Amino acid sequence: DIQMTQSPSSLSASVGDRVTITCRASQSISSYLNWYQQKPGKAPKLLIYAASSLQSGVPSRFSGSGSGTDFTLTISSLQPEDFATYYCQQSYSTPRTFGQGTRLEIK
Amino acid sequence: EVQLVESGGGLVQPGRSLRLSCTASGFTFGDYAMSWVRQAPGKGLEWVGFIRSKAYGGTTEYAASVKGRFTISRDDSKSIAYLQMNSLKTEDTAVYYCTRAPFGRGSYYFDYWGQGTLVTVSS
Numbered sequence: 458d459i460q461m462t463q464s465p466s467s468l469s470a471s472v473g474d475r476v477t478i479t480c481r482a483s484q485s486i487s488s489y490l491n492w493y494q495q496k497p498g499k500a501p502k503l504l505i506y507a508a509s510s511l512q513s514g515v516p517s518r519f520s521g522s523g524s525g526t527d528f529t530l531t532i533s534s535l536q537p538e539d540f541a542t543y544y545c546q547q548s549y550s551t552p553r554t555f556g557q558g559t560r561l562e563i564k
Numbered sequence: 565e566v567q568l569v570e571s572g573g574g575l576v577q578p579g580r581s582l583r584l585s586c587t588a589s590g591f592t593f594g595d596y597a598m599s600w601v602r603q604a605p606g607k608g609l610e611w612v613g614f615i616r617s618k619a620y621g622g623t624t625e626y627a628a629s630v631k632g633r634f635t636i637s638r639d640d641s642k643s644i645a646y647l648q649m650n651s652l653k654t655e656d657t658a659v660y661y662c663t664r665a666p667f668g669r670g671s672y673y674f675d676y677w678g679q680g681t682l683v684t685v686s687s
Binding site for chain 2: 487488489491493501502503506507512546548551552553554556558
């Protein structure tokens with residue numbers, strides 16, 4: 458199975474900050490990497506698919522990059538509604554594993 | 565508007581069975597793969613499995629933790645995906661989400677999610 462490791466596990470930041478979350482795969486997954494946002498008590502929401510494609514309706518302050526084993530999710534200027542937990546997920550092979558999550562909190 | 569509504573969750577004893585349903589609307593159900601993802605209380609997301617569209621054979625794939633116990637099926641005439649869960653264990657306790665899984669840029673991803681249904685396995 459491909460293991461997905463996110464860092465950091467938690468992060469404190471302020472509104473307006475630029476934030477980067479990283480995700481590392483235990484083997485190459487090409488660009489088959491997706492990012493989701495989840496708020497407490499809610500279903501996850503797709504932000505980025507195929508490493509860098511912005512899902513329709515997602516603000517352009519979110520961006521994704523990377524290929525192979527190393528990927529990043531960047532929020533260019535944090536907004537109050539962005540405080541949530543973020544998950545990466547590989548869609549290269551079964552099982553379609555998720556990272557453990559990164560909790561983004563208000564500083 | 566795409567909508568996915570899960571139903572069928574509840575309290576069940578270990579070893580028993582439960583069937584979840586995911587009723588879809590707002591899109592051509594038969595054109596898409598469908599997937600199930602679960603989240604144990606206070607934990608992260610765990611992929612359970614998915615079923616491809618009939619155009620791609622309608623085949624299924626599962627996580628090792630549920631393979632042989634869980635079965636995903638679909639009824640395209642009713643726009644419903646099912647998750648049949650047998651031989652339930654306490655560690656299957658989770659919120660179960662149904663997701664739409666389009667195939668794009670060479671792979672599947674999960675673009676719409678239901679609100680989730682809670683399954684509690686306990687004696």
